[in-house]
Amino acid sequence: MKIALIGYGKMGKAIESVAMTQGHEIILRIDANNPEGWQAPEMKQAEVAIEFTAPESAPHHLVKCFELGVPIVCGTTGWLNQWEDVVSRCTALGGSFLYASNFSVGVNLFFELNKQLARLMAPHDEYKILLEEIHHTEKKDAPSGTAITLAEQLIANNSAKKNWVNQPTTQSDELEIISKRIDKVPGIHKILYQSDIDSIEFTHTAHNRIGFATGAVMAAKFLKGKTGIYTMQDVLGLSR
Numbered sequence: 111m112k113i114a115l116i117g118y119g120k121m122g123k124a125i126e127s128v129a130m131t132q133g134h135e136i137i138l139r140i141d142a143n144n145p146e147g148w149q150a151p152e153m154k155q156a157e158v159a160i161e162f163t164a165p166e167s168a169p170h171h172l173v174k175c176f177e178l179g180v181p182i183v184c185g186t187t188g189w190l191n192q193w194e195d196v197v198s199r200c201t202a203l204g205g206s207f208l209y210a211s212n213f214s215v216g217v218n219l220f221f222e223l224n225k226q227l228a229r230l231m232a233p234h235d236e237y238k239i240l241l242e243e244i245h246h247t248e249k250k251d252a253p254s255g256t257a258i259t260l261a262e263q264l265i266a267n268n269s270a271k272k273n274w275v276n277q278p279t280t281q282s283d284e285l286e287i288i289s290k291r292i293d294k295v296p297g298i299h300k301i302l303y304q305s306d307i308d309s310i311e312f313t314h315t316a317h318n319r320i321g322f323a324t325g326a327v328m329a330a331k332f333l334k335g336k337t338g339i340y341t342m343q344d345v346l347g348l349s350r
């Protein structure tokens with residue numbers, strides 16, 4: 111597979127390593143210091159683009175790929191306030207994209223278990239629910255995209271929760287997300303159900319970036335040659 115990497119930071123480099131190990135070809139690397147790469151002939155030859163940059167640039171990169179007819183896997187988080195606009199541009203331009211707040215297979219299984227646990231716990235309002243995420247200090251967005259997905263799943267499966275807030279709260283209809291930034295942590299997500307009697311803790315810990323990169327390459331193989339909008343649930347054959 112011929113891949114264009116958009117964003118050549120920590121994730122771009124991890125994806126390059128995984129993709130090359132699997133025999134794929136990185137035909138272009140575009141980073142903040144070489145935007146002229148978008149005009150390179152290799153950009154049109156790419157069978158798929160993989161984008162891990164920054165929240166302010168990701169929507170623009172998605173639309174550029176729709177215009178060029180290059181399917182794009184996007185892992186950048188923190189831009190979902192522009193989701194509707196990007197979806198309508200994709201549809202209008204006949205484009206193709208796959209976004210995941212987290213590409214790791216383990217986290218996507220964790221998402222499924224989170225929905226099930228939320229349904230089981232919903233009738234038991236003696237438990238206070240708390241969501242915690244810990245990431246490295248360079249992370250630009252808070253809460254993490256993964257924490258937002260977890261929170262939205264919880265809210266969809268527990269009618270007592272109406273919205274999430276990224277701070278401590280005493281409002282029973284608000285779901286509290288606490289974000290911590292600690293040097294070098296690739297990503298920890300924890301859901302806590304706490305009562306006076308006992309506590310249930312449900313945690314996913316990423317040990318490195320290889321899981322995200324492997325999932326992104328898996329998603330690229332899935333997306334190649336397709337049009338439309340997809341998720342990791344489609345890649346893994348899980349119900350949406």
Ligand SMILES: NC(=O)c1ccc[n+]([C@@H]2O[C@H](COP(=O)([O-])OP(=O)(O)OC[C@H]3O[C@@H](n4cnc5c(N)ncnc54)[C@H](O)[C@@H]3O)[C@@H](O)[C@H]2O)c1
Pocket residue numbers: 116117118119120121122140141142143145162163164165167184185186187188210211212213214248249250322
């Ligand atoms: N979905 C997932 O599984 C997942 C996993 C890890 C990180 N992320 C997200 O991916 C994004 C990148 O993470 P990272 O750890 O690689 O960050 P990073 O800061 O190490 O790398 C980002 C790279 O993007 C480049 N960049 C910034 N603006 C650009 C632009 N306009 N054009 C081209 N390149 C540009 C920067 O120069 C940098 O090299 C973040 O939003 C992060 O939250 C998602």
